[in-house]
Amino acid sequence: MAQQWMMEFLIGLGKMFSHPIFYFAFFACIFMGYLRVKRERKDFNIRAQNGYFELRNLLPAGLVIGGILSILTVALGITVPFAAIILAEALTFLILLTLKFRLLSPVYTLGLTFFIVFFTYNQHIEVPIFSSAFKNLEPIYPSIPFLMGLLLVVEGLLISRNAYKGTSPKMITSKRGLPAGVHVSRRLWMVPFFVFLPTGELSSPFEWWPVLQGPGSTQFTPIVIPFLIGFSQQVQGLLPKVSIKMNGNRVITLGVIVTLVAMGGYWYPLLSIAAVALGLLGRESITFYQRLFEERLPFYFSYRDRGVMILGIIPNSPAEKMGLEIGEIVTKVNGVPVNNKKQFYEALMKNRAHCKLEVLDSNDQIRFVQRALFEGEHHELGILFVQQQKRGKQEAV
Incomplete structure (x- = not known):
């Protein structure tokens, strides 16, 4: 029996x-x-991250969390109808x-x-081509709501631990017609x-297993779903790390609440x-509140009367090696006060x-950073600045 289970799991993994x-x-x-x-x-006339940055973030974090999630779904025996998988994939594709x-x-x-399958099941609607997949639909509750709650927690974890890394700087024009910087995080x-x-x-190998299944299910097939979770947020009033982590923590809280309510569906289907x-x-409210909250704040990355604001740092550049961070303000270069790119x-x-820089960090503390410059590096420190310009285009220093 153990050999049969192992073989079915390997086949299920291959089906991914x-x-x-x-x-x-x-x-x-x-x-x-x-x-x-x-x-x-x-x-900026230069890219911050290379074009494969999003691709490099697609799998690593998800594989680890997916492995942990699989332990839970297998232990509980979470069973979903094939129709739900087809519909979820179709919606993801669209x-x-x-x-x-x-x-996403x-x-x-x-x-x-869930609502499409629930409506289809109760109305006895015939679905062309996939009619066989829509026959046994009772496992949609409480398994799908419970799974949705777990994946919502996963989404929050990915946002708070990954989405703030490597955010993309962007120049926009404020309502007052002045150039301002924002940061954009888009992940898949x-x-x-x-x-x-x-x-x-x-x-079933045990009397109590599976815990989450529809009535009448006695035979099972394991299958791996390559589930996609997407994220998009524009940050303008706070540091990206602060704003995105705050957003992720809210999603985690919502996910925990949804999971607990979904567990009640085991006894009361209406839950x-x-x-x-x-x-x-809840998820739509989190997005709406985040946008409203930041729109009420002044632009964090905007022109300052003293110093030049760092909007972005090019990876592997001298600026990154000096420990400079986005949101910091360079006030002096080699002992000379600077207020724009030309002076810098x-x-x-x-x-x-x-190169010796006097920097005002995000906590309004002054610190000094310095580094020997090699030939050509004074042209390419790798800093993207926010500054006043007549043209909309900014350049890296």
Whole structure:
């Protein structure tokens, strides 16, 4: 029996590579990176991260969390109908085409899937081509709402621990017509994890297993779903790390609440519907509140009367090696006060072999950083500044 289970799990793992979404996600990341680089070059004449940055973030974090999630889904025996997987993939594909990555939250893909399957099941609607997949739909609750709650927690963890890294600087014009900087975070994560289909060759190894299944399910097939979670946020009133972590923590809290309510659906099915509705309303409220909160704040990355604000740091540049961070203000270069890019460059040229900066950090504390400069580095420190210009284009220093 153990050998049969092992073989079925290996087959289920292999089926992940038959999902079109698995491959489409790679193309989406490459295209997302292309658009970002194109915009950054337009704003700064240089890109911040290379075009494969989004692709490098697609799998690593998701694989670890997906492994942990699989342990839980297998232990509980979370069973979902094949129809739900088809619908979730179709919705994911349509959202990817729109490039609205924030809509790839589990509350939208799984939440809408739940209501579509629930409506189809209760109305006895015949679905062409996939009619066999829509026959056994009872496992949608409490399994799908519970799974949605777990994935909402996963989304929050990914946001708070990953989404603030490597945010993309962007220049915009404020309502007063002045240039200002913002940071944009756009992510696509793949979280592969196991679930069970209510059909197949495997029977329950324990009397209490599976915990979350529909009535009448006695045979099961494990399958890996390459689930996609997207995120998009523009930060303008706070440091990216602060704002994005705050947003992620709110999503984690919502996910915990939705999961707890969904657990009640095991005894009271109406709570499954309430959990999905709560997830949809709660996630949309978090997005709306975050936007409203930041719009009321003054632009964090804006022109300052004293010094020049660091909007971005080019990876592996001298500026990064000096420990400079976005949001800091360079007030002096080689002992000379600076207020714009021209003054910064002129002060830098006074000593071609050494660079000493006086920096005001995000806590209004002054610190000094210095570094020997090699030939050509005084032209390419790798700093993107916010400054007043008649033209909309900024340049890296």
